[in-house]
Amino acid sequence: MRGILAILTVGLALLVVGIAPALDRPKQRVIRANLQPPVAFSVIVPPRRRACQRELVPDGTGAIWLRAGTYGAPGPPLRVVISGSATSSITGRLRRGWLEGDVTVPIPEVRGDRREARLCVTNNGSRRLALAGTNVAAASSARVGGRRSGGRMSLVYLEPSQTTVIATAPELVRRVSVVRDALPGSATLPLAVLLALGVVGGAGMLLAREARA
Amino acid sequence: MIVVAPAERSPAGPRGRPRGRLGALRRVPVAARWVALLACLNAVAWGLIVPPFHTPDEASHFFYAQYIAETGELPTTSPDANWYSGDINGVLYAEGFWAVIGRPEYPVPSTRTDQATLEEIQRTAQDRTGVGDASSASNNPPLYYLAEAVPYALMHRADVTGRLAAMRLVSALFAGLTTLCVFLFLREVLPGRPLPWTVGALAAGLQPLFGFVSSGVTNDAGLFLASAALLFAVARVLRRGITVRRAIAVGLLLGLGVLVKTQVIAFLPTAGLALGAAAWRSRGTIRAWRALAAGLLGALAPTLVYAVLGRTVWSRPLVDRVSDVTASVGSSRPWLLQEQISYLWQLYLPRMPNLDDIWPGVPAYDLWLTGFVGRFGWLDYGLDAWTYRFAGGVFVVVAVLAFTALWARRATLRGRAIELFVYVGFAGGLCVAIGVLGYRAYLIRAPTFEQARYLLPLLPLYALFPALAVSAVPRRWAAPLAVLITTGVLFHSVLAQVTTVVRYYG
Numbered sequence: 001m002r003g004i005l006a007i008l009t010v011g012l013a014l015l016v017v018g019i020a021p022a023l024d025r026p027k028q029r030v031i032r033a034n035l036q037p038p039v040a041f042s043v044i045v046p047p048r049r050r051a052c053q054r055e056l057v058p059d060g061t062g063a064i065w066l067r068a069g070t071y072g073a074p075g076p077p078l079r080v081v082i083s084g085s086a087t088s089s090i091t092g093r094l095r096r097g098w099l100e101g102d103v104t105v106p107i108p109e110v111r112g113d114r115r116e117a118r119l120c121v122t123n124n125g126s127r128r129l130a131l132a133g134t135n136v137a138a139a140s141s142a143r144v145g146g147r148r149s150g151g152r153m154s155l156v157y158l159e160p161s162q163t164t165v166i167a168t169a170p171e172l173v174r175r176v177s178v179v180r181d182a183l184p185g186s187a188t189l190p191l192a193v194l195l196a197l198g199v200v201g202g203a204g205m206l207l208a209r210e211a212r213a
Numbered sequence: 214m215i216v217v218a219p220a221e222r223s224p225a226g227p228r229g230r231p232r233g234r235l236g237a238l239r240r241v242p243v244a245a246r247w248v249a250l251l252a253c254l255n256a257v258a259w260g261l262i263v264p265p266f267h268t269p270d271e272a273s274h275f276f277y278a279q280y281i282a283e284t285g286e287l288p289t290t291s292p293d294a295n296w297y298s299g300d301i302n303g304v305l306y307a308e309g310f311w312a313v314i315g316r317p318e319y320p321v322p323s324t325r326t327d328q329a330t331l332e333e334i335q336r337t338a339q340d341r342t343g344v345g346d347a348s349s350a351s352n353n354p355p356l357y358y359l360a361e362a363v364p365y366a367l368m369h370r371a372d373v374t375g376r377l378a379a380m381r382l383v384s385a386l387f388a389g390l391t392t393l394c395v396f397l398f399l400r401e402v403l404p405g406r407p408l409p410w411t412v413g414a415l416a417a418g419l420q421p422l423f424g425f426v427s428s429g430v431t432n433d434a435g436l437f438l439a440s441a442a443l444l445f446a447v448a449r450v451l452r453r454g455i456t457v458r459r460a461i462a463v464g465l466l467l468g469l470g471v472l473v474k475t476q477v478i479a480f481l482p483t484a485g486l487a488l489g490a491a492a493w494r495s496r497g498t499i500r501a502w503r504a505l506a507a508g509l510l511g512a513l514a515p516t517l518v519y520a521v522l523g524r525t526v527w528s529r530p531l532v533d534r535v536s537d538v539t540a541s542v543g544s545s546r547p548w549l550l551q552e553q554i555s556y557l558w559q560l561y562l563p564r565m566p567n568l569d570d571i572w573p574g575v576p577a578y579d580l581w582l583t584g585f586v587g588r589f590g591w592l593d594y595g596l597d598a599w600t601y602r603f604a605g606g607v608f609v610v611v612a613v614l615a616f617t618a619l620w621a622r623r624a625t626l627r628g629r630a631i632e633l634f635v636y637v638g639f640a641g642g643l644c645v646a647i648g649v650l651g652y653r654a655y656l657i658r659a660p661t662f663e664q665a666r667y668l669l670p671l672l673p674l675y676a677l678f679p680a681l682a683v684s685a686v687p688r689r690w691a692a693p694l695a696v697l698i699t700t701g702v703l704f705h706s707v708l709a710q711v712t713t714v715v716r717y718y719g
Contacts, residue, residue, distance in 0.1 A: 007693050011700035018704045022711045029719045032327075033319040035312035058324040113326040156318065165715060175323040175718040179264045179308065181331055182371075182378035188261050189714070195258035196710060200703050202251045203415055207699055210244055210411045211692035 004211045008204045015200065026162040028104075032058040033156045038067045038132035042151020043142050045129040047076075050122035053142040053152055057082050057114040062160020063106045064092065066121065066153060067132035070100040076125020080105045084117045096125065109160050121153065244411050245396040252418030253389025255706065259428030260381040262710060264321045264717050265374050266301075266310055267590055268429025269666065273350035275377055275430045276301055278361035280345055282369075287355055287527045288347035296348045299340030304373045307331040313717075317594040320719040335372040350432070354519065355527075356472040357435035377430065384434035388427035391434075391672065392418030394441035398673040399680050401448040402632075406684070412695045413680030416702050417672045421709035425589050426666050432474050433666065439470030439477055440670035444639065447487045451632045455491035460504040463488060464511025472515055476670065479646035483638035490631045546656045556655065557648040560663065571655070576663075578605070584665025587709050592664065594716040596708060607701060614682035621685070640671055 034055055045051045064080055075098035083089040092107030123129040133142075133154040142149045165172070176189040184191055266272040276297045280288045297305075305311065307330050313319045347353075364379040371379070396414035403409055417423065427434045443466040450459045467484055470477035488508050495501035516531065523529040558565070559572045561581075572580075578601075586604040587596045595601075619626060626633065647667050654662035679698050683691050 004692055004696075007696045011696045014700055015704050015707065019707055019711065022708060022715075030318065030320050031719060032322055032324055033309075033312075033316075035309040035319065035322070037312060037316060037319075056324070056326055058326075113324050115326055165711065168719070172714060172718050175320070176262065176714070178323040178325075178328045178331070179321045179717070180261070180378065181265075181328075181335065181374040183375070192258045192261035192710070195254050195261070196707055199251050199255045199258065199419065200707065202247065202254075203419070203699055203703060206244060206247050206251070206411060206415075207408075207692075207695055210408045211695060213407055 004208050008208055012200070012204065023165045026164050028063065028162050029159045029168060031060055031157045031159060032056070034152075034154065036134040036136075036152045036154045038154035039134055040132065040151070041069055041130035042133045042135045043131040043144060043149045043153050045121065045123040045131060045144055047123060047126045047128065049145045050079075050120045051131060051142045051144045051149065051153060052118055052120040055082075055114075055117050055119040055155065057110055057117045057119065058157050059110060059113050060159060061107065061110040061157040063104050063158040064119075065102065065104050065156035065158055068100060068103050069130035069132070070125075071127065071130070072100070073127055074098070075100060075103070076123055076127065076129060078103075078105065078129075079120075079122040079124060080107060081120045081122070082107070082110070082114065082117050083120075084114055087114060087117075104158065106160070119155070241393070241397070242400070242407065242410075244407055245393055245400075245414070248396050248411060248414040248418055249389040249393035251415070252392035252424075253385050255419050255424050256385035256388035256427040257382065258710065259424045259713075260378075260385055262714050262717070263425065263428050264308065265304060265377050266308075266429075267314070267321075267717065268426060268431055269433070269591065269664075270349050271377075271429045271431060272297055272301055272305060272310075273348040274353075274358070274361075274432060275380065276343070277347040277350045277353065277355075278358040278365055278380065278430065279376070280342055280347065281355060281358050282362035282365040283341050284345070285526075286345065287529055288345045288351045290348075290351045291344050291346040294346070294348070295344045296346050298343035300335070300338040300373050302343075303334040303338035304331065307334045314591040315593045317590070317716055321717050323718065335374065338373075353432055354472040354475060356469060356515075357432035357474070360435070361430060380430045381428060384427050384430060387434040387438045388418070388423065391423075391427070391438045391441045394438065394445045395673045395676045398441065398445040398448050399676055401445065401452050402677065403680055403684060406691070408691055408695055409680035409683040412683045412698055413676035413678075415699050416679040417676040419702050419706045420672070420675070421587055421706050422585055422589070422666055423669055423672060424706060425709070425713070426669065433669070435473035436470070436476060437669055437672060439466060439473050440480065441673050442466050443470060443477070443480060443484065444636075444673045447484055447635065447639075448632075450491045451487055451629075451635065455488065455495055455501050455504045457500075457504045457507045460488055460491075460508030461511040464508035464513075465515065468512040468515035472519055476643070476646065476667070479642040480639055480670075481642075483635055483642050486638060487631075487635045490635070494631075545658055548653075548656060553649070553652050556652040557645065560648050560651065561644060580663055581665055581668065582608070585668065586705075587712075588665065589709070589713060590716065594712065596712055600705075600708070604705070608678075611678050611682045611698070614685040615678045616681075618681040618685035636674055636677075640674055643668065643671060 043051045068075065074096060075094065077096045078094040080092040081089055090107050090110060092105040094103065094105050121131060131153045133152045135151050138148045138150060140152065142152055173186060173189045177186045180188050277288055279298065280286065309322045313321055361380050361383055364383055365376055368376045368379040392414055395417045396410050399410040399413045427437065443463065446459065446462040446466050450463060463484055467477065467481060488505055492501040492505045520531045523531060555568045556571050559568060560576050564570060582605055583595065583601045586601050589595065647663055651662040683695050686694050
C-alpha cells in the first residue's frame with residue numbers, strides 16, 4: 001500500500017510540474033478584439049491623414065494591436081487617439097522606424113469600457129499606410145480624411161503588460177461566467193477547477209484501490 | 214499477466230447473483246461505476262469552460278433539439294440557408310461567434326458592455342423556431358435530439374444559455390455511460406486482473422478530445438455511447454456465445470445507433486459477421502438461428518418505427534443523409550475506383566511512390582494524431598507543438614507493449630481469431646466509411662471532411678492498448694505502469710482544459 005501511495009505521489013508531483021509552466025507563462029493577454037479579422041488591407045491612410053472608426057474600447061486596455069503595411073519602407077510616426085464625448089482622450093504613439101506587419105501601440109490604461117469611442121490612427125509620415133481589416137458596408141466603415149473607406153480596421157485590445165494565467169485568475173473567473181451566462185454564474189470556473197481536481201484525485205484513489213486488489 | 218481465455222459457450226456469472234434492475238447495477242464493478250462517474254464529471258468540467266456553441270456544430274444540434282421540442286417536427290434545410298432561430302442567432306451575435314471561430318487569437322467578447330448586450334438580447338429575443346433549418350444537422354436522425362428535448366422541456370423558461378447548460382449535462386451523462394461500456398468491454402475481452410480495465414477505461418474516458426466533444430450538445434455524444442455499447446454487446450456474444458437476449462441487444466444497439474447517427478451503418482457488416490460467426494460456432498443449432506433472427510428483428514424494429522413515423526408524422530425518408538455531401542456543391546470530377554482506393558490508402562498509410570499525391574503532408578500524423586491528441590474548438594486551437602511529438606512517442610511505446618502482450622499470448626489468441634477479426638473489422642469499416650465520404654468531398658472540392666473526432670466511436674478499441682500494455686509487464690511493475698499511464702492521461706486532460714480557458718478567455 002505504501003509503495004502504491006508513493007507511486008501516486010510521484011505521479012501527482014509530475015502532473016503539477018507538467019502543468020505549472022502552462023499556468024505561469026507570461027504573455028500580453030488579449031482583453032477583446034473588435035471582431036474584424038485582418039483579411040485584407042482595407043483601409044489606406046494617405047500621408048498626414050487619419051483613419052477613424054467607432055469602437056468599444058474595453059476596460060483595462062493598455063495597448064492596441066493592428067496590422068500595418070508600409071510598402072517596404074520603415075514605419076512612419078504613428079498616433080492612436082481614443083476619444084469620446086464625455087471622457088478625456090487617450091493617446092498612444094509609435095516612433096518612426098517600426099517594421100511593417102503586426103504592430104502594438106502602447107497607450108495609457110483605459111478605465112471602464114468606452115462604448116462608441118472614436119478611435120483614430122494618424123499617419124504622420126510621408127508615404128501611404130495600409131491598415132488590415134475587413135471590407136464592410138460603407139455606413140460602418142472607417143473614415144479616412146472625412147470619407148468612408150469601405151473597410152474597418154482590425155484592432156485587438158491588450159493588457160498593458162505581460163501577465164500569467166494565475167495572475168489573471170480573478171478576471172478569468174468573471175469572463176467565464178459572463179460568456180456562459182448560466183448557472184452556476186460566477187462559480188463556473190471555480191467549479192470547473194474543483195471538478196478537474198476531483199477527477200485527478202478520484203482517478204488516483206481508484207488506481208490505488210485497484211492496484212491493491 | 215493477462216489471461217486470454219477461450220470463448221465461453223454458456224452464460225457467465227456467479228450463481229445466486231442479484232436479480233432485477235438493481236441487481237444488474239450491483240453486478241457492475243465498483244471500479245466501473247467510479248470510472249464512469251469520473252468521465253461524466255470530466256465532461257461536465259469541459260462543459261463549464263467551453264463557451265456556448267463552440268463544440269463542433271453545437272448551434273445546429275441545439276437548434277434541432279429545440280425545434281423538435283417546440284414543434285414536434287424535424288428540421289429541414291431551407292434554400293436560403295436561413296439557419297436556426299432568433300434567440301440562438303442573438304446569442305451567436307452577442308458573443309461574436311462567427312468572428313471568434315477559426316481565430317484563436319480572438320477570445321469570446323466578455324466585457325461588462327458585452328455582458329449587458331448579451332443579457333439584453335436574451336431578454337428580448339423570442340423566436341425559438343425560425344424556419345426550421347438546423348444547417349448541417351438538419352438531415353440527422355432524431356433519436357439523440359429526442360433525448361435532449363427532455364432537459365430542454367424541463368428548462369423551457371430559461372434563456373438560450375440556460376437551456377444549453379442543462380442540455381450539455383445529457384451529453385456529459387452519455388460520456389459517463391460510454392466509459393462504463395468501455396470498462397465492461399475491456400472486462401469482457403481481457404478477463405483476469407481488473408487493473409488493466411481501470412487504466413484502459415480511464416484513458417478513454419478522460420481523453421481530451423472525447424471530453425471536449427462530449428461536453429457539448431452534439432449527436433456525437435450519442436454515437437460514442439451507441440458504438441461503445443455495441444462493441445460491448447458484440448464482445449459478450451463472441452465471448453459467451455449467442456443467445457436471443459444477446460443477439461437482440463446487438464441488433465437493437467445497431468438499429469438505435471443508426472437513429473442517433475447514420476455513421477453507425479459502418480458497423481453493420483462487422484456486427485452481422487460477429488452474430489453469424491457466433492451462430493456458426495454454436496454448430497447451427499435452432500437456438501442459434503432463433504437468436505440470429507431475433508438480432509435481425511432487433512436491428513430492424515427501431516428502423517421500421519422511424520420509417521413509419523417518417524412517412525406519417527415527419528415526412529422524412531428513412532435515409533436522407535446519403536446525399537448530404539453531394540448536395541452542397543456540383544460534382545466537378547468523376548468518381549474513380551482506383552483514385553478512391555488511393556485516397557483511402559493515403560488517408561491512413563504512408564503514400565506509395567506510384568500513387569498520386571492526394572493528401573498534403575502525412576495524414577497519419579498531421580490529421581489523425583494531432584487531431585486526436587488535441588485540435589479543439591472549430592479546429593482552431595490546440596496544444597503546444599512538442600505535445601504532439603511527445604504523445605506520438607508515448608503512443609508508440611504503449612502500442613509496442615500492447616502488441617508484446619498479444620504476442621506472448623499468441624497461442625490462446627489463435628482460438629480467438631474471429632474475435633480479433635471482428636474488432637479489426639469494426640475499425641476498418643469506420644475508416645472506410647470516413648474515406649468514402651472524404652473522397653466524395655474531395656471530388657467536389659468541398660472543405661476537408663476528415664476530422665479525428667470521427668474515430669472516437671472506436672474508443673473501446675483505443676482503450677485496449679493501455680489495458681494490454683499494463684497486462685504486458687510483470688505483476689510488480691503493473692501498478693507503477695498504471696500510475697504512469699494514468700498520470701499521462703490526467704496531465705493531457707488538465708493541460709487541454711487550461712489551454713481551452715486561455716484560448717477562449719484570454
